[in-house]
Structure formats: C-alpha cells, structure tokens
Amino acid sequence: MTDFGAVPGLVELIDAHGETTIVVTRERLADAAAHLREEHGFNFLSDITAVDYLGWGDAGVSGYIGTPAGRDLNTPMTQGYQALPQAKPKRFAMNYHLLALRATRPERVRLQTWIDEGEAVATLIGVWPTADFHEREAFDMMGVGIDGHPNLKRILLDDDWDGHPLRKDYPLGGEPVRFSDAV
C-alpha cells in the first residue's frame, strides 16, 4: 500500500471496495495531480467523472411509506432507503481515475475533489494532455467550470444548448421544441 500522506492539499484517504480515493482541496488539485504523476508514477489518466449530488438522500428512509400527499402506488421505487446515505460535503464531485502504467505493480487511484455550483477546478491538460476531452465533457454535461482550459466549449451537445443534462435538476424528457412558435 503506497503512502499518499505527502499529496498536496490532502483532505482524506478512503479505502473501499479495494479502491483508494484521495480527496484533495479544490485549490491544490493541480499540485496534487502533478505530485501523483511525478512522485508516484501515475502517468495515465483513465477518466474524469463529474457527479452531481443534488438531492442525495432526499428520498428518506423506508418504513415511512409515503409522502404527505399520500403513497404513490405507481412508483414503488420511491419507498426510500434502508439507511440514509452519508452526507456529501458539496454538490459536485470531480473524480479523476489514475493509473500507474508500468510493468511491475500497476496501480490505480481515484483523485477526488469537491466543488459547489459556480466554482471551477483547474485544468489538468498540462499534467495529462488526455484531460482535454474529458474536461470538456464534464463542462458540457455537468456544467463544471474548468479554469485555464484552452478550448473549453461543448463537446457532445450543440454549442447553443441550454443547461447541462446530467445535472440532477435537469428536466427529463421536457425538452422544449425549437421553432414551435414559428409555425
């Protein structure tokens, strides 16, 4: 087990399901990334995943079956959790899945940082150039700001699209019909 105690901005180390998660502060993200590449050999960025935790745990605990408006029999899945999930520090999590690609003892970690609406993370293109598309996707789908990205624009959706569809408050199936009033 590698010692990650010297990672800049370290908040917490989590071990779960055989995976190591290194939580760092938003301000020191780029330093932590550079440190992991230089000192621990994480030369390969696999993936960047942004997660929106808005409404996390709001369904309540099951046992109390129903809402003040009554029980909705058509959606049995709204019966709630067996136990409330652990509260999250901020709304968005940015997860950077890193791999130390080497012949002996390859290793994977997850570098994680938390941000709120309106906050931005630093770009990691200078550390791993492959971050380019991943960061554009996080911006496009989740509306996460990326500071210092040289080409930050939407990647999967149209340039003039409204909103960020993977956010939890993005309406599902309620897409406005364009030009409908021009008929």
Add this chain to the structure above:
Amino acid sequence: MATVTQRRRHGTPIYEHSRIPHPTPSVLTTSEELRATGDIMTVNFGPNHPSTHGVLRLIVDLYGEDVTGLEAVVGYLHTGFEKNMEQKTWWKCITYPERIDYVSFQNNEYVFVAAVEKLLELEIPAKATWMRTLLCELNRIHSHLVWLGTSALELGAISMFWYAFRERDLVLDLFELVTGERMHTRYFQVGGLAEDIPRGFYPEARKFCAWMPKAIDDYETLLTRNKIWLERTQGIGLLSADDAIALGQSGPVLRGSGVDWDIRKDEPYLAYHQVDFRVPVYPEGDVYARYRVHMDEMRESVRIVDQCLDRLENMEGEPWIADDRKVVLPPREELHTSMESLIHHFKIVTEGFRVPEGEAYVAIESPRGELGCYVCSDGGPKPWRVKFRAPSFVALQAAATMMQGALIADMIAAVGSLDTVMGEVDR
C-alpha cells in the same frame, strides 16, 4: 513486458520532445504564417461520410495536399445513455451499455455488470466466469473483424470486407445459438449468466476455433505483404509510446506504439490469469503496426476461446448464476411451487434489487482498449450515476497528433486505425 518505463524525468514539462499540439492537445492549428499565404483551404469532412465509421466530423485545413490543421467535432450520435440509466433499476440498465458500443457489446455488458458486482461484493460461479471470458473473446474477434473489413474497404481492399464479414457472421451465429440474439445479447446477469449454456454450443464453437486461424491466414495472405497495403499503412499516422500514454491511448493503438500493456495480462479479471495467451506488441507506432496487433490478437483470442471450451466442457450441471436471492432472479420452475420465490421474483422485477452505497470503477480490456465503468450508488434500486470511460472517445484525441505533416489521403488510414465506434464516442 519491460517496455513500459517511466521515461519522463521529474519536472520535465509534458510537451517537451512531444508531437502533441500545444495548447489544445486535440486540435491541430494552422500557423499564422501559413494562413497569411492565403493558400489554406478548409475542408469539412463528414459527419456523413462513408469513411468516418459513423458520424464523425473533421474540420481539416489543407495546404495543397498537406494537412495543416485538424479538429474533430463529435456528438452527432449523443443519445444520453448515462442520463437514461439513472432512471432505470440496476438490472434494467444492463441493456444500455451494449448499445453504447454496438460492435463490442459483450465487453460493454460485462464491464457494467462487473462494476455492480463489485459494489455488491457478489461471488460469481466458475462456470459463469469462464463463459463470460469465452464470450468476451468471441466478441473481440467480432469487433476486430468489423474493424478489419471496414478499414481495408476504405483503403481500397474491397474483397477484404466480404471475407471479414463472412467470418463475423459465424461469430454472430454462435451468439445466436447461446443467447437467442445475434447482437446486444443481454446474456450477462448481475451474478452470472441469464441462462445455462445450451447443449450443442461446444461442438459448434470448436468448429469455429478450427476454422478461424485458416481464415486469418487468408486475410494475411491478402494484406500483410500486399504492396498497396504496405504503402498505404507503413509510416502513416505515427504516434510515439510517450505520446500515446500522455494522450491516454489504450488497446491496439497503445500496443502498436510499442507499449506492452494489456489489462487482461497486467490487471487480470475474469479467468484471464488462468489462460495462456500472448500480448502482441509492435514498436513502429504506425497504421501497419496497429493492423498487425489486431491480426495477432484475433489469433490469441481463438486460443483463449479454445482453452475456455476445455474448461467449460467439464462443467456440465454446475451453477451458472450466483445463489443470492436478494439480487438474482429465482429459477423459473420454482415460481409455480414456492411462495417465497414468487415474492422475490416480483420484488426484483418491479422494485429492483438494492445496491449498497458507494462508488466503484472497473476497467477492462475491450477490443478498443481500456473500457472503464464508474458506478455510484446511494443504496437505492437505481444507479445514482453511471459513467463510461469510452476508449474510442479518448482515441479520437490522438488524431491531431497523428496527422501532423501528413497528407489528406492518409487521414482515412490514420483515423480508421484508431478503431473508433461513434456510438461509444458520443454515448
């Protein structure tokens, strides 16, 4: 195995000694001097073009026939798989990953199921593990055949397309025999397989294993030393080992750049640590090297399928799915006699099973490279977030590096050799 080294010294900026465009790694920009000559022609390639493997759009700046600028525009096939999966219960989600990369459906299906199993900490019976290995390898052959057929077709080898699709049909016949579907089989369940392996599959699979190496010999006779093929592929689309790692390339692209990295070998999953196979590595970093990697991998996959069959033939009557009634559907015949089974069946089908709170990332070696699946659960019956690390999406970033100083005619060969599936790029 020793070719993966930490060659970059501490403190060296990532762009030094590298052909990766700066500042945007995925965009090749025409220089101002060249643009000032007024001889730059901007060509819009795609999104509807027979050589783009789907709907890829490339904006190419040309100076004569030289490519001076290139930008890939993606998203034409975006269907919101990840958003959709958040609305479905875990077991209903299994159909979605298959359609993300519609050519390597079995591997996509596996990576999602494996991620859910990781959160559930579920143990999988040996028979299911071996069958999954077998089907993933058959799927690799299928995917490589589609790549071979279409890429060779684009470079003028039309007959290659028919030969490759002839064998592809044999693979699809095997899938149909096992699962009832030729593509998008939805055969993997959380916990194992959806059904037992039908009698009659083993001899048919053996027949295929006996035939396939001869077919690959035929392909190689047509292409490997073919003068036209060599001139179209050798020295084209160059990507160095360091650049490939920096750009996150994986699979045949990475191994074609001389990096000995295969998740099946280096971080074994399924039954890969129990089978004997070789990882082909070619150091040239050009289209031809990638072609050789694909061809060798198909041969190795046939060997793996053969070894899986050796094991599976001795597993008659063993369980093919885990025995956890909170997650796995009860056997069909029990529904008529057991009230408890009926309740479990009803609960799993209507409400879905609950997955413990947590997050997991699973990476496997799909035919295109590192296919990752990140799942996050809040303890409820639906995923909170699912994200796929699509190898094709990452591979497209290398196009700008590969096309530096290349000719427009080589673009088809270079982009084709990345083996992108647009469904997976856009998700």
